[in-house]
Amino acid sequence: MRILLHRADGVTEPWVRDFAELLPEAEVVVWQEGASIAPCDYAVLWMPPEALLAELAQVKAIFLTGAGADAILKYGDALPPVPIIRLGDAGMAIQMAEYVTYFVLRYFRRFDDYEQQARSGTWAQLAQHRKEDFSIGVMGMGVLGMGVIDALLPFGFPVRGWSRSPKQVDGVQCFSGAESLGEFLSGTRVLVCMLPLTPDTHNLLDRARLSLLPQGAYLINVARGGHVAEPDLLALVRSGHIAGAALDVFSEEPLPAAHPFWDEPRIGITPHISALTIRTESIRQMAGKIRALENGEPVADVVDRTRGY
Structure with missing residues (x-):
């Protein structure tokens, strides 16, 4: 068995080492680019360059080292008609929940305001937000989205969820479909974007939809930068309609030095670290699925190309 490995960051040695330990029957x-490669049975990659696509012609399946599929589905019909399998949780759900919970509590408890006061030497207690008025809306109710929802529920916030298809979750007010998006947004104080990036969700959070959020709302985006129309968000933050945002993803990464987000103190920036791939757990998951495929067994987390996730 041969596995073709590509890492955009060039760090391949630890992956080769862990595959040797967890799937010793495979050659990685x-x-x-430009090297002659014998046909491989499986491919493990994330953001492959176009030049790599020719090596995928004979693989039985393509494994992604992340939860999203937009970075490979952009190649459309140039991809072979084989299963594309994304990572399941693989340790990402707890990281995402930690990230979102931190920024929710930071905004709710006004820690950003207190930090600003401290820098100016001001000692003053600020009015607290009312928890019953502090609704949190999570867009995307898959494995990672549900991890965030489960983390937030014990704090007693009103939690809302929006998804493409209808869902029922105890303790969560659920919305689904385009027809309910306006109602979902208009009642959401903190909006958490965890959607897959597809043609339907690209620039979904533009000026019109972000303006539906109540005055003083807050945005947390841990999904993809392409969901947010960045100039529209910046304008709404500067106007005061949106109080601020915590952004981990951007339309261009790394975020360019001249991007105006850097100069807006109400927008928190992190370098796409809300949920980092845990290598060993990811390889263990892929090894199990490869063995299942070799035995003719079904596997989970196969990407639906028509939906884009």
Whole structure:
């Protein structure tokens, strides 16, 4: 069995080492542009360059080292008609829940305001937000989205969820479909975006939809930068309609030095770290699925190409 490995960051040695331990029956071949590579049975990659696509012609399945599929589905019909399998949780759900919970509590408890006061030497207690008025809306109710919802529920916030298809979750007010998006947004004080990026969700959070959020709302985006129309968000923050945002993802990454987000103190910036891939857990998951495929067994987390996730 041969596995073709590509890492955009060039760090392949730890992956080769862990595959040797967790799937010793496999030979791992690191892709290098221009190098001659014998046909491989499986591919493990994330953001492959177009030049790599020719090496996928004979693979039985493509494994992604992340939860999203937009970085490979952009190649459309150039991809072979084989299963594309994304990571399940693989340790990402707890990280995402930690990130979102931190920024929710930071905004709710006004820690950003207190930090600003401290820098100016001001000692003053600020009025607290009312928890019953502090509704949190999570867009995207998959494995990662539900991890965030489960983390937030014990704090007693009103939690709302929006998804493409109808869902029922105890303790959560659920909305689904385009027809309910306006109602969902208009009642959401903190909006958490955890959607997959598809043609339907690209620039979904533009000026019109972000303006539906109540005055003083807050945005947390841990999904993809393409969901947010960045100039529209910046304008709404500067106007005061949106109090601020915590952004981990951007339309261009790394975020360019000249991007105006850097100069807006009400927008928190992190470098796409809300949920980092845990290598060993990811390889363990892929090894199990490869063995299942070799035995003709079904596997979970196969990407639906028509939906884009």
